[in-house]
Amino acid sequence: MDNTARFRTRAVHAGHQLDPATGAHAVPIYATSTFGYGDAARGARLFAGEEGGYFYSRLSNPTVRAFEEKLASLEGTQDAVAFASGMGAASAIALTLLKQGDEIAFIAPLYGGTEGLFEMLTRFGIGVWEAHDVDDLRERLTERTRLVWVETPTNPTLRITDLRAAANAAHAVGARLVVDNTFSTPALTRPAEFGADLVMHSATKYLGGHGDAIGGVVAGDAETILELRLHGLRHVGASLGPFEAYLFLRGMKTLPLRMDAHCAGAEYLAGALAARGDLKVFYPGLPSHPGHALAREQMGGRFGAILSLDLGDFGAAQRFLDHLQLFTQAVSLGDVESLSSHPASTTHQLLGEEVLGKHGITPGLVRLSVGIEDPEDLLEDVTRALELARRTPAAAGR
């Protein structure tokens, strides 16, 4: 497909071609572990990398390849490589590109699993340190820092990082910038345009969009992606299955449409809730948010669909969650269905009070992943739950 086509066109078409064997219009699920060489000489050429082609699905599979091509097209990078989960993608980056004595720096906070991975890396002689913001990062970067890792907006307090400034700081010491673009998706932010070297996703979230598959992917320059495939994928082995790749391909066709609906719903909800004046609302789309102007520039005039509310104390947060009807209480985010969570007692529980306080993850904080339902219904649900949370004690046994 013509890669100069516009974003929505690429979301539909990139990575697709009529199946060469049958003409099938949808990308078939190639449920096969291995691929016949045809003859011995070709087998030798495939293994030597002298000829392109599939030979074992841990390394590459046609359905998975179509997903990789679509994502690379949407992120505007040369190539991409898929993994069995977002954490599989993150581990492959770290294990492929770092060695003993190297350092990894990140702007806190990151997704809990990523911070957990970094903690494991310290056991192998890799230094890990966190910066509060880009200025702090720039001051402390050294030649030993090989990777700089950022998320924007962050989870769950929606802080915004200036990607161009982070890329410049990383490049000044020869480090690579890795951006976890799960929250924004390429429909809003394409980090490579701001200088990011590698862009990773938990495809589980918005790329899939329907809460029915776990997967991950990394996009970047062809040489680094090949290195990730030949080491981080081949030797670590978190390979995406063709069934999941099929679901992601299908989900990504509507990514731009879904993101429009997600963002519009979140903006409507955040605006209405902030206007009440009795709640603290965290959402980059609110003019009062410290990252508002930067987010507007970096996210194409939209602000994502995750917002957090501070209800003041743990009891009120719990009662509010228990009274919501349209927001399922569950981890994950980015599904067409709205989801809700209480970070301090669930996903961020292990961090301890001091670290929670530092990141502003208070006992009253509730995170909402706004789905694509009618925003009026969502606001009615939230408003009713807020009134009930004020009036009634926690509903027993719900």
Ligand SMILES: *Cc1c(COP(=O)(O)O)cnc(C)c1O
């Ligand atoms: C969910 C998530 C991950 C981990 O992805 P999995 O697919 O669950 O392994 C990484 N980063 C962010 C920002 C996430 O939300």
